Amino acid sequence: MKNILFIVGSLREGSFNYQMAEQAEQVLAEKAKVSYLDWSQVPMFNQDLETPVLPAVQAVRDAVEAADAIWIFSPVYNFSIPGSIKNLLDWLSRAKDLSDTTGVSVFQDKVTTVSLVANGGTDQTAEIYRNLLPFIRTNFVDEVTTSRVNDSAWADGQFVAEQETLEQLNKQADALLAALAD
Numbered sequence: 001m002k003n004i005l006f007i008v009g010s011l012r013e014g015s016f017n018y019q020m021a022e023q024a025e026q027v028l029a030e031k032a033k034v035s036y037l038d039w040s041q042v043p044m045f046n047q048d049l050e051t052p053v054l055p056a057v058q059a060v061r062d063a064v065e066a067a068d069a070i071w072i073f074s075p076v077y078n079f080s081i082p083g084s085i086k087n088l089l090d091w092l093s094r095a096k097d098l099s100d101t102t103g104v105s106v107f108q109d110k111v112t113t114v115s116l117v118a119n120g121g122t123d124q125t126a127e128i129y130r131n132l133l134p135f136i137r138t139n140f141v142d143e144v145t146t147s148r149v150n151d152s153a154w155a156d157g158q159f160v161a162e163q164e165t166l167e168q169l170n171k172q173a174d175a176l177l178a179a180l181a182d
């Protein structure tokens with residue numbers, strides 16, 4: 001089975017994007033092995049911190065390198081990518097060997113895809129990922145699932161995916177697995 005690494009772009013306990021990732025995990029059950037990236041210790045990017053490679057940075061690089069594909073679950077902040085997840089992607093986009101900054105990163109040709117849970121700005125943020133992920137040389141699977149936050153979730157914390165969302169998640173999972181079979 002292929003290894004799919006989930007990157008949940010919210011560190012918030014009870015994150016709706018984390019709950020969406022759990023739905024995707026169920027969709028992938030029996031089809032792929034899923035793990036979640038712990039990126040909570042990655043510092044703010046600073047070129048002065050690149051060498052020697054920090055343990056927290058090495059850990060996320062190793063996890064990405066070991067995965068067959070990456071599935072990002074992202075909130076929308078101010079109609080854009082949250083700075084925290086952009087920071088992580090910036091770290092991971094850097095060349096493994098900095099003697100040539102144009103060299104390969106752990107993202108080189110990695111199959112990636114994105115889902116978003118938010119109420120406003122999902123289209124704009126999906127468009128940013130559509131540009132960013134190929135730019136950092138990943139093999140982007142454009143079957144983006146977007147979901148609104150159900151009204152009751154703001155009160156009880158429980159994200160409930162609509163049927164249409166679950167259908168699109170299934171389609172996205174199939175497209176991701178098909179990209180890995182190529």
Ligand SMILES: Cc1cc2nc3c(=O)[nH]c(=O)nc-3n(C[C@H](O)[C@H](O)[C@H](O)COP(=O)(O)O)c2cc1C
Nearest residue numbers: 010012015016017075076077078079118119120121
């Ligand atoms: C700085 C900030 C900006 C936000 N901007 C948006 C936005 O543009 N659109 C939106 O639908 N929600 C916005 N939200 C609300 C988030 O969608 C909400 O906090 C959501 O719970 C974040 O996802 P999570 O549950 O996975 O953490 C914003 C939240 C924060 C903290």
